[in-house]
Amino acid sequence: MCRVVELKQSVLARNDECALALRTELAARGTVVVNLLSSPGSGKTELLERELTLARERGVPVAALTADLATEHDAARLARSGVPVKQVLTDGLCHLEAHMLRGHLDGWLPAETRLLFVENVGNLVCPASYDLGETLRVVLGSVTEGEDKPLKYPTAYGLANLVVVTKTDLAAPAAFDEAAFRANVVRVNPGVEVVLTSARDGSGVGTVLDRALAALEGGPVHRPVMARPAPHRHEDGPGHSHDHGDGDGGGHEHGGGPHLHPAVSVR
Template identity: 80%
Template structure:
């Protein structure tokens, strides 16, 4: 059992080093990474497409990299925005890693890019543990997913700098309890901002872009409550990696180096 934990720690430590290197390299060229995490079907791609269109209209140099297990459907949708887009197929891997992102960015990302939006694999388990060199980490949840989502995935929501609620046009039909959702977010990540959006009705559009630009300008993102946790050795660590990340059923999410 100890060997399994040590291996996981080693994999995450390797990723963190790669993330720090990528963050430094992109920061030096003026590019800020925004990491978007959500469950499948949350409306992440629809919202991102609208935000990319707004960025182009406002003459903000942006690009998007979208990851999925199969198909290039999301890239085709995002490309309609008119900004540089790249699809990454993970071949079954349930998350992106910093080294993977670095390889795909190299030789592709335009030099003038101010914001790079990374649409992570649709999954709130594995991606939560992997730093991609981002400055802003955003977790999205649709009103159809239920108010207890933050409690079921405390690592993902607890490490978010920003929480975005999507598909609010369906809130009444889904009997979505906004107050309960906000209270549950507050339990796992006190003080984090919650944005309400609807890509279909164009409600709340531009808010994500504004937060990303603020982060690019040096505004400190919300410090996630889980970002500093004392370990038994008396030292603070950037992330609490020692606990298992499960999907709520007790089944360990797969990972690989």
């Protein structure tokens, strides 16, 4: 068992090295990465479309890469913003890694891009362990998911530079307790900003873009105090094994290993 943990620590260490190199490389060309994490159905894509549209209207050179297990639906939706968009199909892999992101940027990312928004796979477990070279990690949770999500997914929320609450237009029918949610966020990530948004009625739209632009200009970014935990391993049955950090992804093996479909660019 110790050898497995050491192997996964080595995998994460290599990812961190690649992430650092990517962050340094992009910073040299004046580009900042914003990594968006959430559960499926949080409204992440709809809010991101609004943020990208606003960036284009403001004349900010932005691009977006969206990752999903299957379908190109998210890329098609984001492309309505009029900015460069690329879809990555992971075919079952539950997260992006730094080397994967770098590979998909080569030959695609426009040279003038100042902000690159990465919509990670819809999952609050696996993606939390992997640095993608981002400057700003944004974790989103909808009012319909409940107030206890920060406690159930402490690594995802605990490593966030910004927390965004989505679908606030549904807060009343969902009986969302904002005070309880904020208190739970404080328990896992003291000092992180919590932003309330609704892509439907427009409230809070533009805040993520504003925070990203501030980071691009060298402004202060919240630094979480949580350290990423060591990974562990569990077996799912013949031919399937999963390695995770805190329940976070250390990579998934499915029979012959993970598979990636070619990325699809949409303009």
